[in-house]
Amino acid sequence: MYAMVDQVIQQIHAIESQYQHDVSVIQALEGKLETLASGPSLYNLNFLLYRNHFRTKHAAKLKIKRPRILLGLINYDVYPNFQSIGLLIYADVVSLSVPHLVQGRADRLAFDISIDDLAEAIQRLPAGFTPEYYFDPQACGASIAPKGLERLPFPSVAGVCHTFRGLHCEYLAKLFDVVAPVSSAFVPLYQSLMADKTVLSLPFGANWGSFHYSTGQYNLSKDIDLIVSFGESPRAEYGGWRDVAMQLAHDFAKQYANQYKVVFVSGVSHQEYSQLLARSKIGLNVVGFNGPYNYRSCELMNHQVALLQLDVDFGLPQMQMADYFVPGQEYIACDVGNFSETLLRYLQQPALITKIATAGRARLEREYSYEAIQRQLGAAIGQLDFTAVTAARQDAASQRPCRLAMLATSPQGHTLKHQIFAREVVEGFDETSPRAIRQLIIALPMLKQDLQRPLLEQSQQTLLRRLVCLSLLDGIETLSMLLPQHSRVLSDEWTLICWRANSGYPNIDDLQSLLFILIQSPPEAEQFPDYHNAPYPFLFSDSDMEAEEARKRLLDMPYCLVGGDRVQQKMLQRDYMVWWCQRLLDSAEPKSA
Structure with a gap:
């Protein structure tokens, strides 16, 4: 059966190659492909890939309408996978691709996630291919939200599965127009976090569904x-x-x-x-x-x-x-x-x-196949008022700190996100801005590494070039002193004291004093830790799995559970800082015999 399908594909491709500019021929071939799709060919991967390439390449000439989706980084360096196989059954799909892997495919859009802007990149989509929405099914995993989402002429949709990364997921979700959390249990929590955004209740958060298209089927004895x-x-x-x-x-x-x-x-x-x-x-x-x-x-x-x-x-x-x-x-x-x-x-x-x-x-x-879930998502997107969607978007000035927060709050293992964060902090650095100074303190460990150091060395700003010659701790001390006294908050002192201690210069008095103030300060105090207003680092070394797990346990998971309660969110951030103070005190104080 599959050999017969492959033979028909070869025949159609030969005709397409010869008459690709003839609209009537392309539409006849389109009809042939859709006839094949009504039978077993629909479950042949070669057929799905060829039909998708054909339909995206000739989008401006086609008569038969199907949903059109711009797919995010889930297929960035591997195409297809189980997410896209099910999606190809339902829709015509163009997916973002590492530039060198496009290889002439019309259904792959070359995109450098480090520097490209999606609102500009869509100008390179095949003629006639106008997406109904941009979809990133696992936006909170290793995927990265691209720049330019707020300027897309169609909605952007994020599937959020790693809800245990609470702080990161909040900033990530706010970059998109529509969010689908992994299950209905998280829908009201995300609605309370972002009242002006659309939060959908979809099985698996539209991240994934049944694997029956990509799972081996064996008739074996159940032993x-x-x-x-x-x-x-x-x-x-x-x-x-x-x-x-x-x-x-x-x-x-x-x-x-x-x-x-x-x-x-x-x-x-x-x-x-x-x-x-x-x-x-x-x-x-x-x-x-x-x-x-x-x-x-x-x-x-x-x-x-x-x-x-x-x-x-x-x-x-x-x-x-x-x-x-x-x-x-x-x-x-x-x-x-x-x-x-x-x-x-x-x-x-x-x-x-x-x-x-x-x-x-x-x-x-x-009910839960990838195709079935995507049909639900497509129907929900079709009912949106796009005027209201765009009205809820942040402007570029508001989007930038949200994007930087999304990158900075990423897990420590997501190195590329932290590299992009460092690059974008340097590119937009303003030494008169307390927020920009705090962001640079967070980015400095990455900027001191060989790969990122040229960003400082080649900067037009004297301060940034000066940081090259300073040790990491001296650089952090220098930047911390630039923060105006009236704008300093507890997280600024915590950052500096923790960096000193973790660099081998612990001050037990400072740590104890900070610990006392953190515990005693009321959450409504202006100086109380609040990442929204005063970003701070989460780690003080390249690899610290104990701190990573503590962050999830003490901050991120409970942060998700409290929804939009800002007081509770601030107290959880305080708790994580208290854990760090106590940890550094335990390692700094002499052990009893």
């Missing part, structure tokens, strides 16, 4: 009773629940070793993993803060494995898997107290396991 395809994790967003689930599974496997086959999987190839899932009756899953589902939920269901999901508690009662699948009919719910009893009861009913696995897969592929 594995329970599969566990994750490991323990110290990451804050899992809240220790993975460790709990692993212990429960190991205890069950040990107790019933002679009756049931339990398999723990890690480090296998994609194909082997897919085959192991296909052999499994029940699959255990546990989600993190950004639940109530994750990729594994879909992987298990797509392989017709009955999903056994452990209930978790992250202080968000609305986060319920039962809002998406029916417990006992489409998946199996359990908790710590009834795990073994529940698993045993279902393993003793193989017919029921099969029924649940079949129903769960059917629901997932019917």
